[in-house]
Structures are given as structure tokens and as C-alpha cells.
Amino acid sequence: MEAQIDYSQLIPNNVGLSSDRKLQRALESWHPKFMNWWQTNGPDSYQENEVYLRTAVSVDKKGWAHFGPVKMPDYRWGIFLAESHEQDKRIKFGEHQGEKVWQEVPAEYRAPLRRLIVTQGDTEPASVEQQRILAATAPSLVDMRNLFQVNVEEARHLWAMVYLLMAHFGRDGREEAEELLQRSSGDPDKPRILGAFNEQTPDWLSFYMFTYFTDRDGKYQLASLTESAFDPLARTCQFMLTEEAHHMHVGETGVARIIQKACDIMNQYKTDDVRRHGGIDLPTLQKYVNFHFSVSEDLFGAEISTNAANYYTQGLKGRYQENRIKDDHRLKDEPYEVSTFRDQKIAKEEVSALTSINERLRDDYIEDCQRGVNRWNKLIKDAGIEFEIKLPHRAFHRQIGTFSSACVAPDGSVISSDQWEEKKLEWLPSQQDHEYVKSLMVQVTEPGKFASWIAAPRIGINSQAIDYEYVRL
Numbered sequence: 321m322e323a324q325i326d327y328s329q330l331i332p333n334n335v336g337l338s339s340d341r342k343l344q345r346a347l348e349s350w351h352p353k354f355m356n357w358w359q360t361n362g363p364d365s366y367q368e369n370e371v372y373l374r375t376a377v378s379v380d381k382k383g384w385a386h387f388g389p390v391k392m393p394d395y396r397w398g399i400f401l402a403e404s405h406e407q408d409k410r411i412k413f414g415e416h417q418g419e420k421v422w423q424e425v426p427a428e429y430r431a432p433l434r435r436l437i438v439t440q441g442d443t444e445p446a447s448v449e450q451q452r453i454l455a456a457t458a459p460s461l462v463d464m465r466n467l468f469q470v471n472v473e474e475a476r477h478l479w480a481m482v483y484l485l486m487a488h489f490g491r492d493g494r495e496e497a498e499e500l501l502q503r504s505s506g507d508p509d510k511p512r513i514l515g516a517f518n519e520q521t522p523d524w525l526s527f528y529m530f531t532y533f534t535d536r537d538g539k540y541q542l543a544s545l546t547e548s549a550f551d552p553l554a555r556t557c558q559f560m561l562t563e564e565a566h567h568m569h570v571g572e573t574g575v576a577r578i579i580q581k582a583c584d585i586m587n588q589y590k591t592d593d594v595r596r597h598g599g600i601d602l603p604t605l606q607k608y609v610n611f612h613f614s615v616s617e618d619l620f621g622a623e624i625s626t627n628a629a630n631y632y633t634q635g636l637k638g639r640y641q642e643n644r645i646k647d648d649h650r651l652k653d654e655p656y657e658v659s660t661f662r663d664q665k666i667a668k669e670e671v672s673a674l675t676s677i678n679e680r681l682r683d684d685y686i687e688d689c690q691r692g693v694n695r696w697n698k699l700i701k702d703a704g705i706e707f708e709i710k711l712p713h714r715a716f717h718r719q720i721g722t723f724s725s726a727c728v729a730p731d732g733s734v735i736s737s738d739q740w741e742e743k744k745l746e747w748l749p750s751q752q753d754h755e756y757v758k759s760l761m762v763q764v765t766e767p768g769k770f771a772s773w774i775a776a777p778r779i780g781i782n783s784q785a786i787d788y789e790y791v792r793l
């Protein structure tokens with residue numbers, strides 16, 4: 321295992337691919353199919369334009385990225401595992417706690433591990449497909465570049481999962497790798513596995529909300545897989561997290577710039593009518609927060625889950641930062657408090673920590689979401705405007721788990737289904753909101769210029785100027 325990545329090969333890697341001819345051949349025969357998928361399902365147009373992209377050159381912490389103009393099809397998708405720093409790495413949790421981590425898949429866990437890897441792998445190309453048409457309405461070249469950067473990295477995450485499938489699951493793995501390219505977001509016959517990944521990302525407000533809220537679900541799923549007893553999976557996910565951090569940064573700063581523009585308009589024109597001046601008003605932004613936060617919460621699954629409990633006990637998937645949690649890491653008798661919906665009331669209940677693993681991860685996620693929301697609110701406050709963006713109550717607008725049968729307002733009060741029908745368009749984006757946001761989506765391609773609804777970023781990419789030609793058209 322080396323920190324440095326070998327770029328002399330068709331498939332850049334730091335896993336010593338050239339010494340495993342069989343695996344190398346399998347991956348090389350998948351390569352043209354992947355390229356075909358990228359051309360047909362990846363970003364629409366702009367495949368022949370040079371984009372200022374960063375490429376991973378090393379998996380160590382310092383200076384792992386290189387920036388330069390690249391045509392997207394020439395991006396070097398590769399296979400990178402984080403370095404192993406522990407000499408004698410041991411399993412941290414579950415019934416195998418204390419045993420050596422596994423370098424090969426134990427026969428008894430083949431099926432669940434395969435399912436975990438395929439489910440994670442399926443989301444990666446799905447998000448590229450969801451965002452396929454966005455470049456046509458990019459609000460600036462920087463934004464277009466950020467979109468493409470996220471897209472090539474999600475495609476690399478697909479490579480990461482395909483590597484694991486092919487290296488460790490034999491013929492089954494090769495078949496799964498094919499199917500990852502055959503399913504397609506929103507396809508009625510062969511949809512992506514998770515519902516949320518079959519919705520199109522229709523506009524840039526949704527894109528930024530998606531990268532803030534939904535990529536953050538990805539962060540927590542990956543972080544719990546970095547705890548896995550199956551070491552190649554753990555180290556693969558570790559490196560993916562560094563890329564995921566960038567996607568969430570794109571989301572957070574994107575939303576921040578939309579907020580900034582709304583505040584600038586309010587102050588400049590001394591008005592609340594942000595729409596009149598081509599901005600996205602804060603109440604509309606709040607509705608998008610309500611929507612994207614609630615659908616992303618659903619991705620964590622049901623509060624009580626025996627599947628999640630089994631994954632944990634088997635050592636396949638841990639909790640967020642397992643090391644930092646002070647308990648026995650087996651959870652046979654540990655309690656955990658979860659919110660439940662019973663007799664039309666939301667109540668707290670003490671349940672087994674083992675069966676409530678999903679809920680605990682969702683708790684960590686919500687806390688993390690709140691931190692960025694606080695930074696957005698500081699921007700609003702600093703602009704002298706009275707408005708606070710709030711994450712809705714966890715029971716609001718849920719489709720999965722205990723709250724899926726509940727009608728709950730953003731403030732957490734339980735309401736009747738009639739009240740819900742009456743009020744929901746005050747809380748979630750309406751057809752008119754969507755149409756308004758859509759009407760703002762016009763492509764801006766002059767370097768240094770931005771669409772009416774978003775402020776310029778504070779700094780350019782990799783210390784380049786704001787008006788650098790991030791995509792050469």
C-alpha cells in the first residue's frame with residue numbers, strides 16, 4: 321500500500337493492481353462500459369471542454385490533490401484506499417470485537433456485505449444522473465466547474481465500490497458491477513435502489529440543498545462503513561470521505577451565497593420583495609430546507625431496525641466515530657433514547673441501543689446539519705435582517721419509520737391530515753415556487769459574472785481569481 325498513486329496505468333491506483341492480472345483484466349473490461357455510461361448518463365454536453373478539475377495524486381493528508389484543466393472524459397478515475405496507520409488493526413465492535421480485521425470477506429457475511437457495498441455504490445452514479453442537465457443553467461463558470469467536480473468524484477466513488485465487488489466477490493461481484501451501470505435514476509424498469517435517488521435535481525437551488533443535506537447522509541453512511549471489520553471497505557470509504565467533504569462544502573457555500581444575495585437585495589432596495597429583484601427569498605429557501613432535510617433523514621432508515629443491529633453485531637457497519645463512544649461496543653444491554661409516534665403523540669422512549677443504530681446515526685446527522693444552518697443564520701444576522709432558518713422537527717414530512725403515518729408541522733406539533741393538506745404548501749415548495757426558481761435558472765458563462773439570484777463566492781478555486789475561466793467554452 322502506497323500513499324502515492326500510480327498514474328502510469330489505464331486505471332490509476334494505489335492497490336498494486338498490476339500484480340493482480342485477473343482483477344486488472346476484469347476492471348479493464350469494465351472501463352469502456354463505464355466510459356459509455358459516463359457519455360450517455362453523465363453531464364449533458366461539455367465533454368469536450370476543458371474544466372479546471374482537481375485530481376487525487378496521493379492519499380495522504382497533505383497535498384493530495386492536483387488542479388488543472390482537464391476534459392472530463394480524460395479525468396483519471398482511479399482506485400484509492402486510505403493508508404493503514406495501525407500496525408495491528410483490530411475490530412472495534414460487535415461479536416468479533418478484538419479480533420484482527422478481515423482482509424478477505426468471511427463466507428458467512430458475503431451476502432450482507434455485498435448488499436451494503438451495492439447499495440452504497442448505486443447512489444454514486446445515481447447522483448450524477450440526477451444532475452445531468454444542470455450545466456445548461458449554471459449561474460456561473462465557477463458553479464459549473466463545481467458541479468463537474470462533484471460529478472467526476474461521484475463517478476470515482478462508483479469505481480471504488482466496483483473495485484471492492486470485483487476484488488472480493490468473484491463472478492457475483494462482476495455481475496453487480498454490470499448492473500450498477502444498467503440501473504438508471506428515474507428509469508421505470510431499472511430504477512436506482514433508493515427512492516430519493518430516482519428524483520431529478522431540477523434546479524441549482526435543489527443541487528445546493530442536495531449537496532448540503534443528501535451528500536451529508538453519504539458522509540454518515542461512509543463514516544459508519546469506515547468502522548467496518550472488512551478492512552478494504554473501511555479504507556476505501558475513508559478516502560471517499562475526503563471527497564465527500566468537498567461536496568458538502570459546495571452545498572454549504574452555494575446556499576450561503578443564495579442567502580447573501582437575498583440579504584443584499586433586501587438591504588439595497590429596502591424591501592422584503594426579493595423576487596421582484598430576481599433573488600430567492602428566504603421563506604422559499606426555508607421551504608427547500610424543509611424538503612431536502614426531511615427526505616435526507618429518511619435515507620437513514622427506520623428508527624428500529626434488526627438489519628442495522630445485525631450489521632453491527634456482525635462487525636460490518638459501525639456507528640459514527642465508534643472510538644469516541646464510551647460503552648462496551650457490543651450493545652447487548654445498552655439503552656438508547658428514540659422519539660416514537662404512538663396514540664397520535666410524539667414521545668421519547670428508551671429502547672435497545674443495538675436496534676436503534678439507525679436513529680443514533682440520524683441524531684449525529686441532524687446535529688451536523690444544524691452547524692451549517694447556524695453559519696447561514698449568522699450571515700443573515702450580520703446583514704441586519706431578522707429571519708432565522710430552522711431545521712424542521714424530525715417528525716416533519718417523513719416517509720420512513722415511526723413518523724411515516726404522522727402529520728406533523730415543522731415545529732413538531734401533531735396536526736390532523738386535513739390541517740396538513742391545508743398547510744403543506746406553506747411548508748414545502750409549491751408548484752409556483754418551483755416554477756419561480758426554474759424561471760431564474762439561466763446560464764451565465766462570462767467569467768466573473770453571476771446569475772441574479774446568487775452572490776459571487778468569496779474566493780476562487782485553488783487561489784485562482786473569481787473571473788478565471790473555470791470551464792473553457
Ligand SMILES: [Fe+2]
Pocket residue numbers: 444473474477538564
Ligand atoms: Fe459519493
Ligand SMILES: [Fe+2]
Pocket residue numbers: 474535538563564567
Ligand atoms: Fe458526494
